Amino acid sequence: MIQFQHVFKSYGQGANILADINFSIAPGEFVFVSGPSGAGKSTLLKLIGGLEAPTRGSVIVKGQHMDQIGSRARPYLRRAVGVILQNMHLLYDRSAFENVMLPLAVIGLSSDKAAARARAAIAKVGLSGKEQLNPIALSGGEQQRLAIARAIVNKPAILIADEPTANLDQASAQKILEVFRDFNRVGVTTLIASHDLELLRRHANRTLLIEPGRFKDLGTHA
Ligand code: ADP
Ligand code: ADP
Numbered sequence: 342m343i344q345f346q347h348v349f350k351s352y353g354q355g356a357n358i359l360a361d362i363n364f365s366i367a368p369g370e371f372v373f374v375s376g377p378s379g380a381g382k383s384t385l386l387k388l389i390g391g392l393e394a395p396t397r398g399s400v401i402v403k404g405q406h407m408d409q410i411g412s413r414a415r416p417y418l419r420r421a422v423g424v425i426l427q428n429m430h431l432l433y434d435r436s437a438f439e440n441v442m443l444p445l446a447v448i449g450l451s452s453d454k455a456a457a458r459a460r461a462a463i464a465k466v467g468l469s470g471k472e473q474l475n476p477i478a479l480s481g482g483e484q485q486r487l488a489i490a491r492a493i494v495n496k497p498a499i500l501i502a503d504e505p506t507a508n509l510d511q512a513s514a515q516k517i518l519e520v521f522r523d524f525n526r527v528g529v530t531t532l533i534a535s536h537d538l539e540l541l542r543r544h545a546n547r548t549l550l551i552e553p554g555r556f557k558d559l560g561t562h563a
Contacts, residue, residue, distance in 0.1 A: 342368045342499065342530050343389055348398035350384055358384050362398070362556050364549060366532070368498070371525045373541050374534040376551035382534035383427065385551065386501045389532065390424040403498065420448070423492035423529075425502040429484060431476040431491075438463065438472035441491045448495065462494040463487075466520050482513030489520055493529075500524055501532045506540060514540060 343366040350359040358381040366372055374382045387393040388400045391407050400407040403421055431440055441462055445455040463472055466486035468479075476484055485505055492500060502521065506514035518540070525531045535541060541548060548559040 342366055342370070342403060343532075344399070344401040345388075346399040346401070348388065348400060349396045350381070350388065350393065351396050357396070359388075359551075359556070360554070364558050366530060368530055369525070369528050371522070371531045371546050372533070373544075373546050373548045374532060374551065375536060375538070375541055375548055377553075378536055380551045380553055382536070382551055383503050385549075386424075386503050386532060386534055389499070389501055390422045391418055392424070420444075420495045421498050423495070423497035423500045425485075425488050425492045425500070425505055427503040427507065429488035431484060431488060433475060433477050435475070436473050437468065437476055437479065437487050440476060440487060441494050444491060444495050458494055459490075462490040465493070465523070466490045467516075480513070482509050482516060485509065485513075485517055486520060489517075493524060497529070499530045499532070501534075503534045504536070505533060506535060506537060518544065 345362045345364050348359055348362040349357055351357045374385055376382055384393060388395055388407070389402060394408055402418060405418055407418070432443070438459060441459040442455060445458060450458070460472070463469060466489050468483060468486055468490065471479065471483065476487055479487060500521065506517050509517065521531050521533060545561060547561045550557045550559050
């Protein structure tokens with residue numbers, strides 16, 4: 342589903358953030374990306390989401406080399422990967438419902454179908470009844486769940502999330518994790534970047550560890 346082959350990434354003239362990274366993730370896996378702040382977790386997720394290109398090496402997502410895809414395949418791949426970045430990029434000049442509708446605007450569904458999909462996505466993250474609220478009126482955990490609803494409304498095969506539990510209390514963080522588990526259970530390949538070691542300890546999962554100058558596939562720990 343996802344393959345990194347000798348991937349290097351630097352920004353501008355800077356040093357390599359990632360150097361000779363190799364791993365592969367099978368369909369349906371649930372994987373944590375952990376390591377200290379600034380080590381390159383976001384960078385790794387952005388490479389998978391096609392938001393950054395590798396400096397060298399290959400990033401292959403659903404059989405497509407991300408660096409070689411033409412402009413016609415790009416929107417398809419973008420939809421194949423639901424992305425939840427660290428600042429959630431919610432729009433505060435419109436309702437929660439309209440935020441989730443946004444990604445549907447570009448794929449040409451009828452407005453009835455789009456609205457039904459948006460409602461289903463909102464229901465899956467447990468926000469039914471809050472559709473008409475402005476996101477600013479939602480708690481931190483609810484805003485995070487709204488960002489998840491928007492990321493999955495196009496039914497991506499892959500979901501990537503950058504520090505989705507940052508700034509949340511433990512109960513809210515737990516709830517977010519369960520939302521991701523629910524999507525993973527129905528087959529969505531899921532990657533979550535987190536430096537919250539406590540969270541990682543509580544959930545036995547395959548973990549990719551990124552530290553400055555070091556990359557290690559820790560496999561699945563108990
Ligand atoms: P993490 O998610 O582990 O905190 P990041 O991938 O965000 O790490 O960042 C890794 C390193 O790359 C940091 O030193 C960061 O400052 C740098 N970096 C990230 N994005 C950019 C960018 N767009 N331009 C320049 N440097 C960047
Ligand atoms: P439009 O794009 O013309 O507003 P929509 O299909 O998006 O049409 O929805 C019609 C109306 O119903 C909108 O005002 C929308 O905000 C509202 N609406 C749609 N779904 C819900 C929902 N789940 N909860 C509350 N209001 C909704």
